[in-house]
Amino acid sequence: xxxxxxxxxxxxxxxxxxxxxxxxxxxxxxxxxxxxxxxxxxxxxxxxxxxxxxxxxxxxxxxxxxxxxxxxxxxxxxxxxxxxxxxxxxxxxxxxxxxxxxxxxxxxxxxxxxxxxxxxxxxxxxxxxxxxxxxxxxxxxxxxxxxxxxxxxxxxxxxxxxxxxxxxxxxxxxxxxxxxxxxxxxxxxxxxxxxxxxxxxxxxxxxxxxxxxxxxxxxxxxxxxxxxxxxxxxxxxxxxxxxxxxxxxxxxxxxxxxxxxxxxxxxxxxxxxxxxxxxxxxxxxxxxxxxxxxxxxxxxxxxxxxxxxxxxxxxxxxxxxxxxxxxxxxxxxxxxxxxxxxxxxxxxxxxxxxxxxxxxxxxxxxxxxxxxxxxxxxxxxxxxxxxxxxxxxxxxxxxxxxxxxxxxxxxxxxx
Amino acid sequence: xxxxxxxxxxxxxxxxxxxxxxxxxxxxxxxxxxxxxxxxxxxxxxxxxxxxxxxxxxxxxxxxxxxxxxxxxxxxxxxxxxxxxxxxxxxxxxxxxxxxxxxxxxxxxxxxxxxxxxxxxxxxxxxxxxxxxxxxxxxxxxxxxxxxxxxxxxxxxxxxxxxxxxxxxxxxxxxxxxxxxxxxxxxxxxxxxxxxxxxxxxxxxxxxxxxxxxxxxxxxxxxxxxxxxxxxxxxxxxxxxxxxxxxxxxxxxxxxxxxxxxxxxxxxxxxxxxxxxxxxxxxxxxxxxxxxxxxxxxxxxxxxxxxxxxxxxxxxxxxxxxxxxxxxxxxxxxxxxxxxxxxxxxxxxxxxxxxxxxxxxxxxxxxxxxxxxxxxxxxxxxxxxxxxxxxxxxxxxxxxxxxxxxxxxxxxxxx
Numbered sequence: 001x002x003x004x005x006x007x008x009x010x011x012x013x014x015x016x017x018x019x020x021x022x023x024x025x026x027x028x029x030x031x032x033x034x035x036x037x038x039x040x041x042x043x044x045x046x047x048x049x050x051x052x053x054x055x056x057x058x059x060x061x062x063x064x065x066x067x068x069x070x071x072x073x074x075x076x077x078x079x080x081x082x083x084x085x086x087x088x089x090x091x092x093x094x095x096x097x098x099x100x101x102x103x104x105x106x107x108x109x110x111x112x113x114x115x116x117x118x119x120x121x122x123x124x125x126x127x128x129x130x131x132x133x134x135x136x137x138x139x140x141x142x143x144x145x146x147x148x149x150x151x152x153x154x155x156x157x158x159x160x161x162x163x164x165x166x167x168x169x170x171x172x173x174x175x176x177x178x179x180x181x182x183x184x185x186x187x188x189x190x191x192x193x194x195x196x197x198x199x200x201x202x203x204x205x206x207x208x209x210x211x212x213x214x215x216x217x218x219x220x221x222x223x224x225x226x227x228x229x230x231x232x233x234x235x236x237x238x239x240x241x242x243x244x245x246x247x248x249x250x251x252x253x254x255x256x257x258x259x260x261x262x263x264x265x266x267x268x269x270x271x272x273x274x275x276x277x278x279x280x281x282x283x284x285x286x287x288x289x290x291x292x293x294x295x296x297x298x299x300x301x302x303x304x305x306x307x308x309x310x311x312x313x314x315x316x317x318x319x320x321x322x323x324x325x326x327x328x329x330x331x332x333x334x335x336x337x338x339x340x341x342x343x344x345x346x347x348x349x350x351x352x353x354x355x356x357x358x359x360x361x362x363x364x365x366x367x368x369x370x371x372x373x374x375x376x377x378x379x380x381x382x383x384x385x386x387x388x389x390x391x392x393x394x395x396x397x398x399x400x401x402x403x404x405x406x407x408x409x410x411x412x413x414x415x
Numbered sequence: 416x417x418x419x420x421x422x423x424x425x426x427x428x429x430x431x432x433x434x435x436x437x438x439x440x441x442x443x444x445x446x447x448x449x450x451x452x453x454x455x456x457x458x459x460x461x462x463x464x465x466x467x468x469x470x471x472x473x474x475x476x477x478x479x480x481x482x483x484x485x486x487x488x489x490x491x492x493x494x495x496x497x498x499x500x501x502x503x504x505x506x507x508x509x510x511x512x513x514x515x516x517x518x519x520x521x522x523x524x525x526x527x528x529x530x531x532x533x534x535x536x537x538x539x540x541x542x543x544x545x546x547x548x549x550x551x552x553x554x555x556x557x558x559x560x561x562x563x564x565x566x567x568x569x570x571x572x573x574x575x576x577x578x579x580x581x582x583x584x585x586x587x588x589x590x591x592x593x594x595x596x597x598x599x600x601x602x603x604x605x606x607x608x609x610x611x612x613x614x615x616x617x618x619x620x621x622x623x624x625x626x627x628x629x630x631x632x633x634x635x636x637x638x639x640x641x642x643x644x645x646x647x648x649x650x651x652x653x654x655x656x657x658x659x660x661x662x663x664x665x666x667x668x669x670x671x672x673x674x675x676x677x678x679x680x681x682x683x684x685x686x687x688x689x690x691x692x693x694x695x696x697x698x699x700x701x702x703x704x705x706x707x708x709x710x711x712x713x714x715x716x717x718x719x720x721x722x723x724x725x726x727x728x729x730x731x732x733x734x735x736x737x738x739x740x741x742x743x744x745x746x747x748x749x750x751x752x753x754x755x756x757x758x759x760x761x762x763x764x765x766x767x768x769x770x771x772x773x774x775x776x777x778x779x780x781x782x783x784x785x786x787x788x789x790x791x792x793x794x795x796x797x798x799x800x801x802x803x804x805x806x807x808x809x810x811x812x813x814x815x816x817x818x819x820x821x822x823x824x825x826x827x828x829x830x
Binding site: 017020021098100101102104106111113114192196197211212214215217218219235238241242244245246249332350354355356358359360361362363364365366367369370371375376377387388389390392393402403404405406407408409410411412413414 | 432435436513515516517519521526528529607611612626627630632633634650653656657659660661664747765769770771773774775776777778779780781782784785786790791792802803804805807808817818819820821822823824825826827828829
């Protein structure tokens with residue numbers, strides 16, 4: 001006897017066979033219809049969101065802001081759907097093709113992953129954004145959002161499902177789990193007979209819980225203890241500008257810098273300028289003993305814990321190193337392998353940093369804030385993978401696909 | 416306080432930074448030295464193998480054959496090492512490169528995965544083959560072989576490690592776990608702070624245990640419930656030849672056919688010829704009612720369990736379908752998504768099968784036995800992935816790598 005979740009998995013697999021065969025035009029037409037329908041159903045969506053907001057009135061303002069859906073945010077979601085419709089469809093792309101030694105024509109072609117499980121938290125727009133990306137890449141999706149956004153998510157999913165139904169497409173291409181217990185979440189993470197992959201989106205705590213409990217292959221996203229290293233030869237103005245941007249432009253996101261590593265030969269001269277620049281954004285500085293000696297009262301002592309902490313806040317920990325090798329060693333040890341930058345004017349050091357830093361994105365003379373599907377030109381982003389399997393770095397539509405080998409013969413057998 | 420296994424993981428990570436930076440020439444030189452050293456140390460290896468063989472004397476002959484290492488098998492392993500040295504090195508290959516909207520030069524380059532965990536069973540040659548492939552792709556490896564081959568594996572690993580040591584390379588690039596308890600295997604599967612990926616090689620039981628218990632990303636390999644579908648329009652001689660080859664050429668391996676699906680319009684005429692051909696190899700036939708009606712006493716009834724069973728033996732289950740759609744539906748339901756073939760002379764049906772079958776390798780008019788890294792021209796094979804994440808189908812050196820993005824700027828910050 002199958003559980004409710006297994007039945008959802010089965011329905012999603014059935015729908016996946018249909019969705020995988022849709023043409024690009026069919027998918028785009030549906031995405032544009034979904035955009036239209038979201039706007040038409042604005043009142044219902046906002047009304048459902050009011051119920052969620054009423055439940056959340058004791059939560060912090062930041063949380064409520066993430067949960068809130070109003071007319072303008074619905075327009076934003078609709079615009080997002082239209083943008084996904086305009087993206088190039090990776091399905092059918094040929095990665096490689098060749099003829100083997102007995103004349104078999106082998107073609108490695110891009111195909112959908114199949115059934116994607118998505119676990120996320122309070123932001124209801126993920127329901128729409130993620131469904132759109134999965135659908136455009138020919139996949140079906142089973143959504144499991146946070147309980148705080150449940151009423152909003154249920155209505156959003158219903159609107160999208162209705163468009164599928166009215167277009168004669170199996171609506172089970174988009175399903176949402178309406179029970180938000182932890183037990184069910186755990187069962188979901190172990191639904192390996194049905195899910196091709198599980199993508200968690202949200203806090204570090206959520207992602208770690210999924211990695212620890214899942215038997216379904218997981219794409220780990222988002223942890224970002226990012227470093228900027230200022231080399232002895234750095235252009236000072238550029239260094240100040242990049243540190244300020246990497247730390248302050250949007251400190252709450254994963255590609256913001258959390259650590260500054262600086263060469264001792266430039267530290268005494270440059271750190272006060274950086275501290276001054278960051279003071280205008282009220283950044284709290286923590287530093288090792290050498291940093292404290294340079295900055296005095298402007299910096300608090302950094303503890304061992306600081307080096308591995310992702311603050312997502314106006315805090316920056318600073319360490320002085322004697323050379324680039326010490327910087328690389330420190331970064332490779334404490335980084336979450338997301339994004340790291342070197343500011344340098346030394347060619348050899350730029351190459352050394354690019355070669356030896358073991359992270360998804362390694363920068364020379366640019367802000368870590370560019371690690372982003374849109375900035376990379378992918379036109380979309382389902383998350384930023386910090387693991388090495390399957391996808392690494394910003395994930396667009398292509399990363400929501402796999403490949404299969406098509407082999408055309410004329411009666412070949414193996415001797 | 417770190418456990419012994421965590422310490423091995425840590426050592427492997429340290430070594431991984433060094434191995435990742437080796438040039439192709441350096442790696443090839445070491446692989447060739449390893450080949451030479453294996454031959455020089457033949458006597459020691461065979462002596463250790465004798466200890467394992469003595470322990471295994473009550474095991475079946477098939478098992479003992481897998482475990483046995485003699486001079487000729489050592490030559491085979493040495494030759495394998497030399498072949499890996501000759502393969503093209505994927506490290507440094509550029510997958511994509513472009514300039515983004517603010518002038519950042521973005522290069523997606525192939526880099527090693529890092530630390531690879533390998534869990535395998537009785538065949539000691541895996542110790543050498545897998546270590547060589549991991550090393551050539553710039554990775555370090557931690558090996559956990561079966562307890563039956565422990566003495567042989569320890570000596571093989573020691574020989575390889577000595578070559579590294581004598582070449583001035585960190586020998587922890589190849590480490591072997593000398594304790595073979597299940598508890599330790601379970602700890603190994605959860606060593607996610609150190610292992611980038613875990614590859615199980617061996618029986619279905621082993622692979623399923625790893626998939627169920629691991630928190631480290633796993634590449635699932637080897638399960639092969641492969642189908643051959645004979646379409647109405649098939650060339651009869653070709654069909655008989657391919658079925659015979661797919662079933663009988665080497666029934667113990669994962670790319671052999673386990674099921675024959677046949678169109679009812681050709682079944683009455685063709686099945687007796689296939690049965691006759693397979694009788695010469697003493698293949699046991701099982702069939703549904705229609706097959707039984709055609710073949711009478713030459714076939715036993717197939718049970719529901721047969722459709723999902725991988726026999727790895729001289730057994731073939733046969734099902735009659737009314738059309739290609741029924742065939743595709745049956746295959747997508749029961750297949751392990753490894754390799755499936757259609758024998759047809761109908762263009763539309765060939766395309767339909769290629770498009771709709773959801774397996775790693777889909778064949779038209781060829782034997783499923785070609786799903787193999789060597790037959791594909793990869794020059795090597797670490798396994799055949801039946802999952803959709805990271806790698807699908809035969810895995811060569813390229814599949815033992817990941818990518819990173821190198822981003823070169825001139826002071827860009829995000830506005």
